[in-house]
Amino acid sequence: MTALLLGAALLAGCSSTEAGKASRASAGSPDAPAVAKFTAVPAVDAVDVPVNVPVNVTVSDGTIDEVAVSNPEGAPVAGKLADDKKSWATTEVLGYGKVYSYSGKATGTDGKKIELKGGFTTLAPAAQVRGTLFPVDGQQVGVAVPIMVKFDAPVADRAAVQKALTVTNDQNVKGAWAWLSDQEVHYRPEAYWPANTKIHVEAKLYGVAYGGGAYGAADVTSDFTIGRNQVVKIDTPTHQLVVQRDGQTVASYPASFGRDADPELTTPNGTFVVMQKDEQWSFDNPQYGYTNVLKKWAVRFSNHGEFIHENNDNAANIGNNNTSHGCANLVEADAKAYYDTAMIGDPVEVVGSITTLPAKYDWYDWQVPWAQWQTMSAI
Known part of the structure; x- marks a missing residue:
């Protein structure tokens, strides 16, 4: 009887083991799950996806056969497959407030195929803020020119915007950004730019969160050159x-x-x-009794209202007495001669006056001491 029971127990143990083996398919069997796995960033069904971060698709335990991200119109977003065929990434930015679709196939190390399906939705800004850059591409400017980025609406997160701004030059001159207002940031070096410096500016603003639901509307870049070193001294x-x-x-x-x-x-x-050059300019100051007074060869050097210009009507005082309302009056021949040499961005240094202008009339960059200028950065 004992022998019979022992035999029965042995028989039950074998049955259990064999059943377990039968329930586990081998990795190479047709019923085994594929070992390869897709990982997509952003994940399938993600929302409020940033538009300026590349989409990345990777596969583990296999290689990618094909992959694509398509926009709502069905057109593919440009992308590049890695040489080892284990990852793929977009090479162009996405659009705001759009639904994108994934499609892809990969082959696992087990020879089995897998597919990538689904999609994601990019963020939709409450507002898109545009930035403009000066100097513009291809421009030649004077040694005191500040680099300016101006925005068509206030910027709340100045630090985020400033981190998207880059200045490089072939003279390795260092400078600093300073916020003149919540819609304007300037860059200048401690001293004037060296003559003939070549400067490249990148404002990678598209997709940058400005705060309050506003985002950058577009990137802007500029390549410009500093001209000869010319300084006006008064x-x-x-x-x-x-x-x-x-x-x-x-x-x-x-x-x-x-x-x-x-x-x-x-x-x-x-x-x-x-800041500006005009062959003829109309001067108006009703407080002092004149409007539409036309003068030639006008070179503006302050938004407070100061120009260097022709004023033959004041010829008797030119070189002898200071009688203007703040401008530098020259006889016509001299005004034309200077005008022909003047360049946007040239410095004009004034001393000897009883008044020092407060640093608030654009472009007032060089009226701010360097130590103070650096404190006006958002970073």
């Missing part, structure tokens, strides 16, 4: 406007500057920048 009591190139005086023009005793009408102290 010492108001001398009645002379001096032009220096590479530190050497190349011209000295008799001038009449702003009235010495009136703080509202002097040519103020400060380092300014040539």
